[in-house]
Amino acid sequence: MFDAGSPPAWLQALNAEQGAAATHRGGPLLILAGAGTGKTTTLCSRVAWLLSEGVTAERILLLTFTRRAAREMIQRARALAERAAPNAGRVVGGTFHSVAHRMVRLHASSLGLAPGFGVIDAGDAADLLDLVRGERGHAAAGRRFPRAQTMLDIYSRTVNAQTPLADVLAESFPWCEEHRDALAETFRSYVERKRELGVLDLDDLLLYWRALAGDEVIGPRLANMFEHVLVDEYQDVNGLQVDILRSLRADRRDITVVGDDFQAIYGFRSASARHILDFPNVFPDAAVVKLERNYRSTSPVLAVANAVSEQDRLGYPKRLWTDREGGPLPELVFPRDESDQARDVCDRVLAAREESMELRSQAVLFRAGHDSDLLELELTRRGIPFVKYGGLRYLEAAHVKDLIAVLRLATNPADEVSWFRLLQLLEGVGPVRARRILDSLRASGGGSPELGRWAEAAVHVPAGSLEHATGVIGALAESGGEATAGARIEQLCEMLTPLIRARYPDWAARVADYEQLIAAARGAEDIRHFVSELVLDPPSSSADLAGPPHLDEDFLVLSTVHSAKGLEWDAVHLIAAYDGNFPADMNTSSDESIAEERRLFYVALTRPRRRLHVYVPFRYYHRPHGRDDGHGYGKASRFLTEEVKRLFDVKHAPVTDGPALDPGRPARRIEVSVDALFG
DNA sequence: CTATTAGATGTTTTT
């Protein structure tokens, strides 16, 4: 506690609304915090205030959207609270999924789970779905059966929204409706199979946590673990997560949520801004605090963001303001095509660096991972270092999945999916032989594969691959009792390397990747822990795994808008802002989905502190990977209305600028003919 | 049965 009349400096630094939120006493609290209004500071201050009020750190639960956010907040809160509560312990924090993981581990037996259950990532889940679909014989049924990844999307949406499959299909996947029955059957066997294998997918973690929290006996115990629950980015929770919170607070009232309904961008994950608007109904007598003073951006930048947000009249009315007058006008650039766009971005980035703006305080943002393909080439060509967040992820690379499969097998030989993957790495082994080998590994009555039965299984391995195979099995069988996780993983890598070498022409680069993984594993307790952590907190860029970059290294940040949420830079370059990308073509089916695209656009516009550049390439390529030059003629995003455009400094307006642009119709016809040559 | 090749095709966003 602090002396009356002299609040600590960190509390004095807050404005009136922030202070009120940080020191709110008793009952549910909703903080509606616009972009850049000091949301993180306020939440950290609230945690610090709670600590200074004598709340035990372990009895505070802080749920955030990413693990990184949790770490950052807890650190800042502890730094703030240092004086008031010098010996504060550990605040319990993390994503919904990682906390769910801890809770489910704690109560595994009550849930009928083996103590060593595994957690599978989206890739594994998709593989498993594909496997059961194959067994069910739907492989050939219907020409365009949804792919594994799509099946998982459908499944996940059904579960997270707690909505009947038929409705999900009709609403979000109309092109898969004809396969409804086959999908339902596949999902049923998928659920069954996960049980058999002793694995949970990411959605299960939430489902199981909710089941625990709702249980008569265990529920109250979980609830009483925490005196206070704080939730960040509340606009992105889904119904399942709200259920969990309701159970956790059934008999307690201390819950604080922070969010901005205008930054809700995870509808595809069944999140809905409805929940933040509903909060006062779900948690009666909630106090509501609005933060509208923006500390991040200059007023010309903020003007653009406000103008876009005003296109949407739903939700809490709010208008951000700042006293940071002045600063350059945002720039709206119309490059001729995507190559010009890449050059324009590079030029501007380098020019800004000449003015001593580090690369690391600039970012390029885009809607989809592949929007930056050409830019990446250009950056490489010019020797501009960069890191990319979002888009293709490290864990999705084939060889990394191979290694993960081996790691899983080292702790759980029953993991069929991993067996299947590993066995097919052997030369001369395809799906059929892998299945036969797997069957021989199982004890005669069925059951799970066992390493001890390798001798019988080896008959099915082609002679040429036998040596590789026994090497692998040997390494797996070696009890890792005294070895550290790092050493164990290193050893498993070593045995995997020859297979990788034989499999992939570019094996050298792939094997080099393992070094990072081994380095990351050195700190881990054990392999199972390491793999679970990897699944729950995947490295968001390939550089993430390599650990903190050297301080003297400077690099440009490339990121999807989704991954950029909550971050800020001095300068932001938003590329590919053409209609079809903002909003994305496949997400314009309803008013609500267009509104979500607008919010995504808004999130991008609210990232910069001083400089905003928006690029609309006039001509863009349809197939990012195709060899043909199939292209479209784009017009600017529909969110860039005339009203919004007026707030920009417009560069290189296209010749064909007009209200209703007729795609591709040239101003005049240019004749090319060789007929004259033929007389 | 598996490997190899050629050809077609693909809706974005992430815990």
Place this chain on the structure above:
DNA sequence: CATCTAATAG
């Protein structure tokens, strides 16, 4: 680019 299909060769 990655993944899937079909057809052909080993």
